Amino acid sequence: xxxxxxxxxxxxxxxxxxxxxxxxxxxxxxxxxxxxxxxxxxxxxxxxxxxxxxxxxxxxxxxxxxxxxxxxxxxxxxxxxxxxxxxxxxxxxxxxxxxxxxxxxxxxxxxxxxxxxxxxxxxxxxxxxxxxxxxxxxxxxxxxxxxxxxxxxxxxxxxxxxxxxxxxxxxxxxxxxxxxxxxxxxxxxxxxxxxxxxxxxxxxxxxxxxxxxxxxx
Amino acid sequence: xxxxxxxxxxxxxxxxxxxxxxxxxxxxxxxxxxxxxxxxxxxxxxxxxxxxxxxxxxxxxxxxxxxxxxxxxxxxxxxxxxxxxxxxxxxxxxxxxxxxxxxxxxxxxxxxxxxxxxxxxxxxxxxxxxxxxxxxxxxxxxxxxxxxxxxxxxxxxxxxxxxxxxxxxxxxxxxxxx
Numbered sequence: 001x002x003x004x005x006x007x008x009x010x011x012x013x014x015x016x017x018x019x020x021x022x023x024x025x026x027x028x029x030x031x032x033x034x035x036x037x038x039x040x041x042x043x044x045x046x047x048x049x050x051x052x053x054x055x056x057x058x059x060x061x062x063x064x065x066x067x068x069x070x071x072x073x074x075x076x077x078x079x080x081x082x083x084x085x086x087x088x089x090x091x092x093x094x095x096x097x098x099x100x101x102x103x104x105x106x107x108x109x110x111x112x113x114x115x116x117x118x119x120x121x122x123x124x125x126x127x128x129x130x131x132x133x134x135x136x137x138x139x140x141x142x143x144x145x146x147x148x149x150x151x152x153x154x155x156x157x158x159x160x161x162x163x164x165x166x167x168x169x170x171x172x173x174x175x176x177x178x179x180x181x182x183x184x185x186x187x188x189x190x191x192x193x194x195x196x197x198x199x200x201x202x203x204x205x206x207x208x209x210x211x212x213x214x215x216x217x
Numbered sequence: 218x219x220x221x222x223x224x225x226x227x228x229x230x231x232x233x234x235x236x237x238x239x240x241x242x243x244x245x246x247x248x249x250x251x252x253x254x255x256x257x258x259x260x261x262x263x264x265x266x267x268x269x270x271x272x273x274x275x276x277x278x279x280x281x282x283x284x285x286x287x288x289x290x291x292x293x294x295x296x297x298x299x300x301x302x303x304x305x306x307x308x309x310x311x312x313x314x315x316x317x318x319x320x321x322x323x324x325x326x327x328x329x330x331x332x333x334x335x336x337x338x339x340x341x342x343x344x345x346x347x348x349x350x351x352x353x354x355x356x357x358x359x360x361x362x363x364x365x366x367x368x369x370x371x372x373x374x375x376x377x378x379x380x381x382x383x384x385x386x387x388x389x390x391x392x393x394x395x
Contacts, residue, residue: 045273048261049254053247057354063249063281 001106001196003077006085007099008164012153013087021079021150032078034091036071039094041072042171047182054116054183065107068184069093070092070208072175073103083167085144087217103175105184123181131189133178138170169193224388232373236287245285249353252277252292253346256299265307274299281331284382286372291353294368298361302335309335332395 020028046064056062077090077098086100119127149163173193179185258273259266274296282289302305309331315322352359359367371377 042273042276045255045258045261049257051253052257053254053369054252059247061251063245064251 001198002172002185003102003104004175005102005195006076006080006164006168006171007012007101007189008159008161009087009100011157012084012159013155014089014154017150022082024081027137028078028081028090032074032092034075035092036078039071039074043068044092048113049155050183051120054111055113057108059111060108060111060183060214062107065105065184068096068182069103069105072105072178073098076103076171076175077101079171080116083142083171084150085164086161086165105179108185115186116183119181119183127177127181127189129192131157131173132192135170135177138173145163231375232369233286235320235354236285236371241285241356245287246354246356248281248284248288249291250350252281252295255295255351256343256346257343257377267303267310271296271299271303283346283379284292286381287353287356289373289379289381292366293372294361296350297368298342298346298364302338303305305335305338308377311371 008061008201046067050060071094074090074094077096077115080086080098080101081090086098088100091098123187128154145166147165151158152158152160154165171191172195173189176185180189182186252274255273255277256270259269267325274292278292278296281292282318289322312328312331316324316328349361358369
């Protein structure tokens, strides 16, 4: 169960939009990417080791799982700004929170060993190729939508809701594929970026395993 | 093990009691196990350099050491026990490069013997680390030769002032006059 929500703001700052577009590379992207590069190395190491741990124990170590979720959350905070979906400066750090971006993944108590092996060996064929093919076309669509939305925000201060949803669904879809390929869920990613259906209260625990997820769409 | 005060004759424990398997949460066991798995970090990062494992172990140690004594012990033992093999691997790398690039260095019997020693040391390290990882996952202690006692002494000794999650910190404002 994954929750990815980005708050659609009533009003977007035109000044920030221009600032981000002109200098965002230097004051947002570069500092974050520099730090995320090291976090990504750690995440890659843990993901590789988690594969073996799952094979032997049938369980993704919870601390490592939470680290991966935090890493993804940080990336999403940054992406929300790169795609102009949220105003404000994305917070640094793995434990930082964001008022615009919500991302949680339910920690699976058990992970299928067989499925983990299948994913590692054939994931490229039955996950990456079909999803990647569609996501590649969607990314082109996102590029156009982003261009149009940029002008809309500049002149009206509002991000058209349908365009906003399109970009968020693209991000959600990509994230589901990453989760599945990263052995963090056994649920095959749907060919859609729509949010997951709301869980029953007993199922709704976030990645820390001790809170009820209230932000599920 | 107790320590006797020379003035009062009172005895105080020199070591904290060891946690028993049923007292150690599953999460702590996983984190303790993870310390030993850092030896595969070089494979995971696709960089076959001996230093990668050590960097991973150091980072893992500093991130996790305050979680509990059990995690601290295992991650420290893993880190310390990596040092000899890391230095040996570096030596092999350096010697290998010199043999390959310099005419003064030859692929002689000394070099072959060193390769053999390094392979044996690495195999022993991997086997014992895997045993330790399995034991840690079961909530058990496992002591390596030399490094086990050293790690135990550093972590469970009452002179260790590190404050662990969930443990009450020992106030150190009032100290004896000597």
